[in-house]
Amino acid sequence: xxxxxxxxxxxxxxxxxxxxxxxxxxxxxxxxxxxxxxxxxxxxxxxxxxxxxxxxxxxxxxxxxxxxxxxxxxxxxxxxxxxxxxxxxxxxxxxxxxxxxxxxxxxxxxxxxxxxxxxxxxxxxxxxxxxxxxxxxxxxxxxxxxxxxxxxxxxxxxxxxxxxxxxxxxxxxxxxxxxxxxxxxxxxxxxxxxxxxxxxxxxxxxxxxxxxxxxxxxxxxxxxxxxxxxxxxxxxxxxxxxxxxxxxxxxxxxxxxxxxxxxxxxxxxxxxxxxxxxxxxxxxxxxxxxxxxxxxxxxxxxxxxxxxxxxxxxxxxxxxxxxxxxxxxxxxxxxxxxxxxxxxxxxxxxxxxxxxxxxxxxxxxxxxxxxxxxxxxxxxxxxxxxxxxxxxxxxxxxxxxxxxxxxxxxxxxx
Amino acid sequence: xxxxxxxxxxxxxxxxxxxxxxxxxxxxxxxxxxxxxxxxxxxxxxxxxxxxxxxxxxxxxxxxxxxxxxxxxxxxxxxxxxxxxxxxxxxxxxxxxxxxxxxxxxxxxxxxxxxxxxxxxxxxxxxxxxxxxxxxxxxxxxxxxxxxxxxxxxxxxxxxxxxxxxxxxxxxxxxxxxxxxxxxxxxxxxxxxxxxxxxxxxxxxxxxxxxxxxxxxxxxxxxxxxxxxxxxxxxxxxxxxxxxxxxxxxxxxxxxxxxxx
Numbered sequence: 001x002x003x004x005x006x007x008x009x010x011x012x013x014x015x016x017x018x019x020x021x022x023x024x025x026x027x028x029x030x031x032x033x034x035x036x037x038x039x040x041x042x043x044x045x046x047x048x049x050x051x052x053x054x055x056x057x058x059x060x061x062x063x064x065x066x067x068x069x070x071x072x073x074x075x076x077x078x079x080x081x082x083x084x085x086x087x088x089x090x091x092x093x094x095x096x097x098x099x100x101x102x103x104x105x106x107x108x109x110x111x112x113x114x115x116x117x118x119x120x121x122x123x124x125x126x127x128x129x130x131x132x133x134x135x136x137x138x139x140x141x142x143x144x145x146x147x148x149x150x151x152x153x154x155x156x157x158x159x160x161x162x163x164x165x166x167x168x169x170x171x172x173x174x175x176x177x178x179x180x181x182x183x184x185x186x187x188x189x190x191x192x193x194x195x196x197x198x199x200x201x202x203x204x205x206x207x208x209x210x211x212x213x214x215x216x217x218x219x220x221x222x223x224x225x226x227x228x229x230x231x232x233x234x235x236x237x238x239x240x241x242x243x244x245x246x247x248x249x250x251x252x253x254x255x256x257x258x259x260x261x262x263x264x265x266x267x268x269x270x271x272x273x274x275x276x277x278x279x280x281x282x283x284x285x286x287x288x289x290x291x292x293x294x295x296x297x298x299x300x301x302x303x304x305x306x307x308x309x310x311x312x313x314x315x316x317x318x319x320x321x322x323x324x325x326x327x328x329x330x331x332x333x334x335x336x337x338x339x340x341x342x343x344x345x346x347x348x349x350x351x352x353x354x355x356x357x358x359x360x361x362x363x364x365x366x367x368x369x370x371x372x373x374x375x376x377x378x379x380x381x382x383x384x385x386x387x388x389x390x391x392x393x394x395x396x397x398x399x400x401x402x403x404x405x406x407x408x409x410x411x412x413x414x
Numbered sequence: 415x416x417x418x419x420x421x422x423x424x425x426x427x428x429x430x431x432x433x434x435x436x437x438x439x440x441x442x443x444x445x446x447x448x449x450x451x452x453x454x455x456x457x458x459x460x461x462x463x464x465x466x467x468x469x470x471x472x473x474x475x476x477x478x479x480x481x482x483x484x485x486x487x488x489x490x491x492x493x494x495x496x497x498x499x500x501x502x503x504x505x506x507x508x509x510x511x512x513x514x515x516x517x518x519x520x521x522x523x524x525x526x527x528x529x530x531x532x533x534x535x536x537x538x539x540x541x542x543x544x545x546x547x548x549x550x551x552x553x554x555x556x557x558x559x560x561x562x563x564x565x566x567x568x569x570x571x572x573x574x575x576x577x578x579x580x581x582x583x584x585x586x587x588x589x590x591x592x593x594x595x596x597x598x599x600x601x602x603x604x605x606x607x608x609x610x611x612x613x614x615x616x617x618x619x620x621x622x623x624x625x626x627x628x629x630x631x632x633x634x635x636x637x638x639x640x641x642x643x644x645x646x647x648x649x650x651x652x653x654x655x656x657x658x659x660x661x662x663x664x665x666x667x668x669x670x671x672x673x674x675x
Contacts, residue, residue: 304419307502313419332418332441332503339417368503371420371441394442395427395435 005273014270108281153272171242322378444501
């Protein structure tokens with residue numbers, strides 16, 4: 001079973017293949033020969049650029065998000081194409097580096113998990129489309145956020161490390177991100193994780209200068225005071241390229257280790273993605289329900305009947321990835337011109353909310369002669385889109401194929 | 415009130431020949447069988463249907479079970495009702511009622527059964543098949559009702575000459591005033607126009623004048639109908655436009671008639 005975890009960002013991309021120790025970091029750079037069509041990535045792309053003879057493109061993820069393009073020697077490449085080429089080359093380079101090494105033999109499906117920091121709906125949907133297009137022939141592909149990857153990483157650690165709240169600071173170039181995770185106690189086991197960008201942005205460039213390092217140390221210390229005030233952590237993690245050498249920030253480190261366990265893992269996100277890939281490859285999921293920016297936080301169901309027996313039909317379960325493709329459901333209306341949706345927030349104690357979709361605009365037909373298709377889609381983890389289409393009843397009653405679309409909130413107020 | 419959860423739909427439908435119907439799901443099959451029980455042909459459950467259930471619908475267990483029962487010589491009624499139950503379209507109570515109806519149908523005489531088949535085809539708008547069924551019923555046992563129904567079918571397929579013949583036959587059989595009235599109007603659409611003149615000689619005085627007045631009123635209404643306006647408008651647009659309009663209109667009428675066969 002081939003398992004690969006990738007953590008993608010504008011500055012650098014980490015790839016973990018098969019095991020945690022086979023993890024490599026590449027600057028997210030792509031270059032192409034001016035006269036020729038060979039592409040280079042990472043450090044090699046940078047070196048080739050210094051030598052001349054190539055055109056360099058960086059910030060591939062931002063370019064992709066903006067739906068931009070880049071022209072290399074009169075050939076215009078759109079951002080999707082460039083990012084696709086980068087990822088293809090990344091996989092090839094990763095495979096080349098582990099060639100000849102000891103690889104664990106495990107039964108399962110080849111899986112690729114890609115993690116990105118920003119769980120923006122449009123970005124995730126476009127990226128999901130790209131990775132499926134490029135890699136679904138060879139791998140079972142899954143896209144997650146860094147917040148989710150953080151959860152997968154933590155849940156693989158000793159239980160003592162997450163028996164209370166877990167905190168993490170990610171320090172990358174221009175990025176300081178705080179993550180938090182808590183696993184619930186009790187019969188319903190779920191892990192809630194959240195993340196928040198910090199207003200302080202620090203560039204790696206200033207770390208070369210002692211004053212720059214002192215300033216960074218002060219900023220990190222202040223951040224530590226702010227974030228950890230009156231919070232009790234079972235463990236605190238430090239990740240990202242910025243924390244590769246924690247000796248640069250002595251004051252911050254003195255504060256953060258006071259009264260708590262601190263672990264440093266620079267490649268946390270790609271390793272978290274790798275851990276998740278291993279589970280998926282075996283057809284498994286995390287034991288506890290994950291609630292984060294890439295997972296739905298509520299059960300959505302409708303009441304249906306089959307062979308005169310009523311039961312709830314779940315359109316989605318809490319903990320499902322909102323990027324997961326759903327299958328259309330077909331229903332026959334029996335003297336009913338509406339559908340009620342029950343939304344139960346898994347972390348709430350109330351009975352949930354009910355939303356009614358009226359179907360009175362559909363053509364009126366004989367009893368049990370209107371079949372509808374129900375399609376569920378998600379726009380992030382907070383909103384479900386429902387589309388109901390009138391199909392008539394085969395050749396017996398021609399369908400109008402009229403569709404009614406509505407959105408249902410999955411958390412908070414209506 | 416309920417939402418009935420449906421099963422898979424087939425990409426390739428099953429063609430239910432007698433109903434001239436393409437069936438895409440088990441629910442549609444259940445409906446077609448239950449609503450038109452009189453029309454279920456002998457040996458409806460056959461290996462082809464079982465294969466379609468297994469392969470196209472993904473109902474492997476049902477398809478194999480039915481095939482197994484078929485090969486063991488299971489009775490047609492049990493096969494049909496197994497299928498109806500598995501469709502989940504009807505409640506158990508409704509299936510019981512259908513079962514009783516099945517027994518009633520099979521207790522009918524051949525003539526009555528054929529007539530009921532004709533009625534079902536008529537309700538489906540399959541008038542040619544209805545005529546065939548009524549003719550069969552007539553062959554077993556002649557009665558005025560069946561002749562009238564044949565006439566009704568021919569009116570639907572706009573075969574006015576044949577409709578007129580049916581009503582003439584009906585009138586000669588039982589001197590029914592309704593049949594004479596229908597014949598009077600149909601004769602207006604037949605050639606030669608006076609073909610059925612002799613049939614009205616024995617009618618009470620003044621009746622044909624009343625019908626003639628009705629006919630003329632009908633014609634006046636038809637002249638002011640929206641359809642007529644469209645034809646006149648097309649005519650005013652010129653020869654080419656009118657010929658194109660006429661061609662389209664005739665094609666749509668033909669399509670409509672073919673659908674009634």
